[in-house]
Amino acid sequence: MVRGSRTVIDDLSFDVAPATVTGLLGPSGCGKSTLMRAVVGTQAKVTGTLDVLGSPAGAAPLRASVGYVTQDPSVYGDLTARQNLDYYASVLGIPRRERADQVTRALTDVDLMSHADALTGNLSGGQHSRVSLAVALLGSPRLLVLDEPTVGLDPVLRRDLWDLFHRLAAERGTTLLISSHVMDEADRCQSLLLMRSGRLLAADTPQALRTRTGTDSVEGAFLHLVDEAREAESNS
Amino acid sequence: MKPSRTLATARRVLRQLSHDPRTIALLLFVPVLLLVLLYYVFDADRRAFDSIGASLLGIFPLVTMFLVTSIATLRERTSGTLERLLSMPLGKGDLIAGYALAFGVLAIVQASIATGVAVWLLDLNFAGSPWLLLLIALLDAILGTALGLFVSAFAASEFQVVQFMPAVIFPQLLLCGLFAPRDTMQPVLEYISNVLPMSYAVDGMNEVLQHTDATGDFVRDIAIVGGSALLVLFLGAATLRRRTA
Numbered sequence: 001m002v003r004g005s006r007t008v009i010d011d012l013s014f015d016v017a018p019a020t021v022t023g024l025l026g027p028s029g030c031g032k033s034t035l036m037r038a039v040v041g042t043q044a045k046v047t048g049t050l051d052v053l054g055s056p057a058g059a060a061p062l063r064a065s066v067g068y069v070t071q072d073p074s075v076y077g078d079l080t081a082r083q084n085l086d087y088y089a090s091v092l093g094i095p096r097r098e099r100a101d102q103v104t105r106a107l108t109d110v111d112l113m114s115h116a117d118a119l120t121g122n123l124s125g126g127q128h129s130r131v132s133l134a135v136a137l138l139g140s141p142r143l144l145v146l147d148e149p150t151v152g153l154d155p156v157l158r159r160d161l162w163d164l165f166h167r168l169a170a171e172r173g174t175t176l177l178i179s180s181h182v183m184d185e186a187d188r189c190q191s192l193l194l195m196r197s198g199r200l201l202a203a204d205t206p207q208a209l210r211t212r213t214g215t216d217s218v219e220g221a222f223l224h225l226v227d228e229a230r231e232a233e234s235n236s
Numbered sequence: 237m238k239p240s241r242t243l244a245t246a247r248r249v250l251r252q253l254s255h256d257p258r259t260i261a262l263l264l265f266v267p268v269l270l271l272v273l274l275y276y277v278f279d280a281d282r283r284a285f286d287s288i289g290a291s292l293l294g295i296f297p298l299v300t301m302f303l304v305t306s307i308a309t310l311r312e313r314t315s316g317t318l319e320r321l322l323s324m325p326l327g328k329g330d331l332i333a334g335y336a337l338a339f340g341v342l343a344i345v346q347a348s349i350a351t352g353v354a355v356w357l358l359d360l361n362f363a364g365s366p367w368l369l370l371l372i373a374l375l376d377a378i379l380g381t382a383l384g385l386f387v388s389a390f391a392a393s394e395f396q397v398v399q400f401m402p403a404v405i406f407p408q409l410l411l412c413g414l415f416a417p418r419d420t421m422q423p424v425l426e427y428i429s430n431v432l433p434m435s436y437a438v439d440g441m442n443e444v445l446q447h448t449d450a451t452g453d454f455v456r457d458i459a460i461v462g463g464s465a466l467l468v469l470f471l472g473a474a475t476l477r478r479r480t481a
Binding site for chain 2: 077
């Protein structure tokens with residue numbers, strides 16, 4: 001995958017199991033967002049094979065079944081939360097009679113019902129990004145791609161959102177791919193993809209990663225793998 | 237393209253504006269104030285006011301909708317909402333037609349107020365039908381929307397996008413026949429003015445000013461303005477990409 005003059009992601013292969021929460025972890029600038037954009041189909045110059053829900057990434061039939069939340073909240077600041085959701089719901093083709101219910105459900109999921117009619121631009125940073133998250137929940141997407149959804153949120157809210165992510169996987173059968181650069185969120189995921197400088201260091205469950213590297217935290221496992229990779233680079 | 241998505245987009249754009257009453261007030265009443273100003277500028281020469289006032293009624297919708305659309309779509313591009321919309325089942329045509337529709341509605345209101353004030357309060361004497369005036373104003377507004385949408389693709393910031401106003405609009409303003417009749421200009425300039433759409437917007441307004449019926453020239457003028465608007469809308473659609481670097 002080439003971005004500008006630089007190859008951002010190289011030689012990468014992975015599978016994400018359906019109805020699970022998969023964490024995509026790695027330091028800032030390692031290519032997490034680019035990989036997520038490729039999965040959603042908004043990234044240009046992707047080479048190789050990338051199948052999402054049985055179709056090539058970005059194929060037209062996927063557009064209604066993949067929810068995507070960018071790092072910066074992509075909602076209209078000059079609309080209320082409810083108006084934002086209402087518009088995106090009609091773009092997704094949700095029938096008019098179901099729209100109000102879906103909007104209410106999404107706002108309840110992210111705990112924003114009390115601010116539903118406030119102008120999005122006047123909300124706090126965390127609330128603003130939750131409006132953006134709520135948009136992705138509309139229409140019960142089969143795959144949710146969330147780029148750092150919990151960044152800048154307080155611990156209580158972060159816990160609530162992770163509970164929501166697991167509920168979506170368990171109850172609605174949604175597959176979630178969630179990126180983070182905070183390693184302590186890794187233990188909340190059922191499987192992990194660890195990235196560094198555009199390459200995949202490991203893809204496994206948090207438990208297996210800890211056992212394999214003989215460490216007691218995912219952070220430890222990640223550092224161990226980074227050191228291993230560096231050693232391999234300097235030896236070659 | 238689906239009508240429901242086009243209409244939803246138009247409604248969303250109007251809802252955004254409805255949260256911004258100051259912008260609406262500026263859009264609707266600045267043209268009126270400028271017309272009144274002009275009326276007193278030509279205090280001693282009412283006939284000059286007729287011609288220039290009519291031309292301005294064609295120019296206002298184009299300029300204001302150009303500005304509003306270029307900023308609105310630039311925001312859409314930089315805030316990530318465009319990327320999100322294009323990752324959803326929204327046709328590019330839905331987005332563009334939605335914008336054109338929303339600002340078209342606004343232009344009709346703007347043109348109605350400005351024309352009403354010009355005709356009834358400022359004694360601007362039109363020979364033709366006020367409906368024809370509104371028709372040109374609407375096409376002008378759609379042309380302005382189309383141009384704004386198109387240039388926003390070439391701007392990375394709001395600073396840059398407002399600079400497109402002197403670059404794209406001012407030359408048309410100078411050459412459209414407002415300051416000097418087009419056939420008295422240096423021939424090269426006259427030729428250039430022949431290919432700029434604003435010239436036909438102003439010509440069309442003056443046709444309505446002078447003739448009671450829709451003349452052949454008037455039909456040609458609105459066909460050119462409408463055709464250019466359509467062409468630029470297609471160019472604008474080509475600048476929307478589902479995949480970006």
